[in-house]
Amino acid sequence: MSDTKLPPPLPVRPVDGPGSPRDVPPLPGTLPVDPATLPGPIRDELEAPDPLAIDTSAGELKDGLNRCPKCGATDIRQRAGTDILVCMYCRNEWHGERVEEAFGFGEGIADLRGTVIASGARDIEADAASLMTFKCAGCGAEVTVNTESTMTARCHWCRHVFGVNEQIANGAVPDAVLPFYIRKDDAVARIRQFVDKRRMFALKAFKDEFTPENVVGVYLPYMIVDGSASASVAGKGEIKTRQYTRGTNNNKKTYYDADVYQIERHVEFTVDDLPLESSTERGNLDVNVNTNNIINTILPFDTKNAVKWNASYLSGFTSEKRNSNVQQLQPRLEDQLLSIARAQVDGSTRRYDRGVRWEQEQLDVHGTRWASMYLPVWLYSYHQPGKNGGLLHYIAVNGRTGETMGSVPVQQWKLLLAALTVGTFLEGIAIMILVGMS
C-alpha cells in the first residue's frame, strides 16, 4: 500500500555543459571570443563578410503589398512593352531600379574571388513549402499564393493585390526580374510565322489544333553567373609539309607528309552574365526525351536591363520556381567555361592546317558571382502522344528580343515518302548516266 503512494522516481538529470541542447546559441554575428585577441589572419577571416555578399531583398515590400508611391493603391501592373510600372488606380508611373547599378553586378568581374551569391540565389531549404499565406493589411483576410506557378494574388474581399516580394527560403523569389517587352500579339505573330514555314510535313493533328493564341507568358528561373577563370589545354597538332599522288591514272591516291607538334595553350578570361537554367527540369537538355533545347536556344537575354525584384511585374504571367542550388549548377558552369576556353584558343591554332587533337584540359575558377533572375519567355506547347508519355513540343519566343525557336512534330510517313521519292528520282538519274556510259 505504502509503495503505491511513493512518488514516481525523479527523471535522470539531463546532460548539460557545452554542446548540450540547453546551450543558447549565440546571437547572429557574435563570437564567444574577442577577435582582437586572435592572430591577424584568423581575425581577418572571422570578420570578413559572409559569402552572402549582396543583399537584394526588398525590405519595403515585406508585407506583400507593393504600394503606388503616389496614392498607396496596390493594383500595380507593368506597362506592356516597357519596364515601367503603372498604378491602375491613379495612373501614376514609375520605373523599376536596374540591378546592374543597384547592386554592382557586372563590375569587378576580374577581381572576383571565391563564390559570391546574391541573396535570391541562396540554397533552397528542404522543408520550404510552395504555399505562402499573407494576412491582408486592408481587411485581415488570408490570401494564399502558390509560388510554384504564380507570384501575385488578389484579396477576394477588399481587392488588395499581394505579391511574393519577400525573399523566402523556398527559392521562389529571385534577385531580379527582366520584364516582358514583346507583347502577346507580337509573340503570336512570330509563332504563326515560324509554323507557317513548317507546314508541309507537320503532324496533321498539330496543324488541326494549332492555336498560337494559347501562348502563355512564363517567367523562367535562371542563374546569371559572372566569373573569372583561367584554363589550359594540351594536345597534338599537325602541319602538312608535302602532298603527292602515287599510282596510275585509274588508281591514283593522294598522300600527305606532316610535322607533329605538342601544343599547350593557356588563357585567362572573365565571363559576364552567363545564363544557366536553375530548374532541373528545364536544365535537362537531352533532345531524345524533351525539347528544352528549344527554350535554351532563345538565350541570351539583355540581362543588363534586369530590374530589382518586384512581383508587380509578374501579374498576368505565370512563373516556374527554381529548384537547383549554386552547388548543383557548378559542374555545368565549369563545363561551359571549358568550352569557352576552347573557343578562345581556337584562333591560335590556325597554322595547324591538318587540325588539332586536344587531349587534356584544366580549369581554375578564380571567382564567381551568382544572381538568381526571372527571364521572360512566351511558350506555346503541344503534346504529341506516343511512347513513354509522348513528347512535349515547345515553340518559344524570347520575351525581350523576340528570337523565336520551336519544335514542330513531323508526320513521319510523309517525310519518309518525300525522302524515298527524291531518292528514287536521284537513283533513276544515276542509272541513266550509267547506261549512257556503258
Place this chain on the structure above:
Amino acid sequence: MSDDSGLWLLLAGPAGATALYWALYRFYRNTDKSHAFERETSIDAKPVTGSDAKVGNITGTQATRIQGDNVGAYRARVQRVASEAGRDVDDGAPGG
C-alpha cells in the same frame, strides 16, 4: 570522276534520300540547336599564351586531317587534369 565503272553513282539515291530526311527533320524539330554561349556571352580574355614543340613527323598518310581532330568541337570534353591551384582558388595563380 574517272574510276572503274561508275557504280558509286548508285549510292546517289540512298544518300540523297537520307540527306533530305535529316535536313527536313532538323528544320522541323531543331534538335541540333542550343544557346551558343561560346559566342554570345560577353567574354573578356587576355591574350592566349602557350608553347609549340615539334615532337615528330608523319610520312605517307592518306588521312587529310589529324586523327581525333576536335579543335572545333568545343563542347567535347577531353581528359580533365586537376587544377594546380586545387581547392585554394583564392590565390588566383594561373594553372599550367
